Amino acid sequence: MTESESKSEALLAEAMKVFPGGVGSSARGIRAGWDPYPPFIAQGTGSHITDVDGNEYVDYLMGLGPLLLGHRPPEVTAAVVDAIQRFGTVFGLPYELEAEAARKVVDAVPSVDMVRFANSGSEAVGTAVRLARAVTGRKLIVRFEGHYHGWLDTVYWSNHPDPAVAGPPERPITVPAGKGLLPEVADSLVVLTWNDPESFTAVMDQIGDQVAAVITEPAVLNTGCILPEPGWLELLRAKTTEHGALLIFDEVITGFRFARGGGQEFFGVMPDITTMAKGLGGGFPVAAIGGTRAVMEAIGDGRYSHSGTYNSNVIQTAAVSATMDLLTPDRYVTARAIGTRLMDGITSLLKEKGVTGHVVGLGTVFQVWMGTDEPIRNWRDAARLADEELFTRWWRAMMARGVLFHPAQFENLFVSMAHTDADVDRTLEAAEGALASL
Ligand SMILES: Cc1ncc(COP(=O)(O)O)c(C=O)c1O
Structure with missing residues (x-):
């Protein structure tokens, strides 16, 4: 491994020799948008995840959905x-x-x-x-x-x-x-x-x-x-x-x-x-x-x-x-409130920074539709209106600021019952910088 190479990059190269694409499911590979390489994960706890290079993220990928109670409840x-x-x-x-x-x-x-x-x-x-x-x-x-x-x-x-x-x-x-x-x-x-x-x-x-x-x-x-x-x-x-x-x-x-x-x-x-x-x-x-x-x-x-x-x-x-x-009713109320605060915060920041886009979701899962204010009702609308290239730039800017979610516009962000108001604060601070950089 050269000094400039990350551990994730080196592990991916090794894995590719025996594991098609270097990953266990196609949604995790370079071809799915994890470009230039997906972070290899060291561990997840609650709403946070750490990669083998020591980067710590607020996690909204959440295993692509199953971690409704956070990592390792x-x-x-x-x-x-x-x-x-x-x-x-x-x-x-x-x-x-x-x-x-x-x-x-x-x-x-x-x-x-x-x-x-x-x-x-x-x-x-x-x-x-x-x-x-x-x-x-x-x-x-x-x-x-x-x-x-x-x-x-x-x-x-x-x-x-x-x-x-x-x-x-x-x-x-x-x-x-x-x-x-x-x-x-x-x-x-x-x-x-x-x-x-x-x-x-x-x-x-x-x-x-x-x-x-x-x-x-x-x-x-x-x-x-x-x-x-x-x-x-x-x-x-x-x-x-x-x-x-x-x-x-x-x-x-x-x-x-x-x-x-x-x-x-x-x-x-x-x-x-x-x-x-x-x-x-x-x-x-x-x-x-x-x-x-x-x-x-x-x-x-x-x-x-x-x-x-x-x-x-x-x-x-x-x-x-x-x-x-x-899965008690009070946990749903809290998680939805936290997710809604995050959605509203990103909506305000999009406006404030002059980035065209809108947020759709129901608190515990949502997506930022980049490049359009028009309503998206189905796949044809999404294919016509969403700006995937702008989404990729937003994703990169958020990753660089310690917020993890899937790189594809057509995936989404999962808010779990382990996420906190402190996570939302940190995410909105990252979003402010990320949207300004777009
Ligand atoms: C709506 C829906 N149905 C079925 C599946 C397939 O589930 P699995 O990946 O556990 O096979 C998925 C996976 O993301 C899904 O989102």
Whole structure:
């Protein structure tokens, strides 16, 4: 290592020899925007993270969402360690704690009567989609551009398609999100534009009787932060019910984040199936699929086999049980207030420093849309209006001032229950310098 080289840079070069891109998930690599190299992390505590070069940051990446309680919440860590020491990790048989964890999730999430645990959000979505087909006997899944539902072949289409090749917004073409997807899978998907009642109504009225499910994030956190317009989620609910299709809320990010009961509680619209992951286990890897009794009974009565060696293992259920106990209403009030103060502070600073941009979010998750004051309602708006180059400069300027978040305009900033007013003060001071430098 030369003196000018950072430890992170040297570690990345070493890792690249054996690890594609030098990172364990593509969102962490240089190609995802961590240019010239991602910081290698030494440790995270609460709302702060330190890299191997000794840089300490206020963390708003927060593991890309799961750290709703901050890094290493002591109560959750203790519960997991204790459960492993007392009884084990996996049994291939049921045990008492898993039903206790399930009961707590069912109590928290209003539309969910029954739940099964899984290992990742992608897996939960894969289960949800196939379960919807099993229950309805129909083929088509309606999904929206700009949403990300994980990497399984069934849904890994039209996440962020190039508008030049994606067809008209009122009837987009289904575009693979990468190589290796079978073209025939496209025939099982109908891709539409979010927050666009006309095209959704027209398509449902035409082919709604062939639709197994409509899948949506209740708020789009995979294209910056986009909120549902008044009546939009209600329309999705009404039209799916009218045509005998199921409504799937992919609450992998929104679950437990806006409110204990997730986006469905916050927006007051109830789906048939809910997928959950980030926020569910205090940073431990766990996901869940939940639904109404009528839908989930298809698993219980054997019409649908939901299996998995690691489903519902002790690490997951101990983490879920302890996390649910910590997600108290007062913690939501505090975290939302802290996040809202940060959002408002950045909004004022954008104006003060004459930088065009606006902030959208709900306190505990938000994004700064750079280069535009126009409202962003869906992927097409985001692709047309957001200034990704300006965002990159803002990100660099904030990193240099000790504030960490994802370099991509279409990701977002996560505020956890461990963030404090002192973190907001420090972040706003950094933002003042960063925006002045733009
Ligand atoms: C809404 C949504 N669904 C599904 C997934 C996939 O979850 P995982 O990365 O745990 O497979 C993600 C991941 O970011 C997500 O944001």
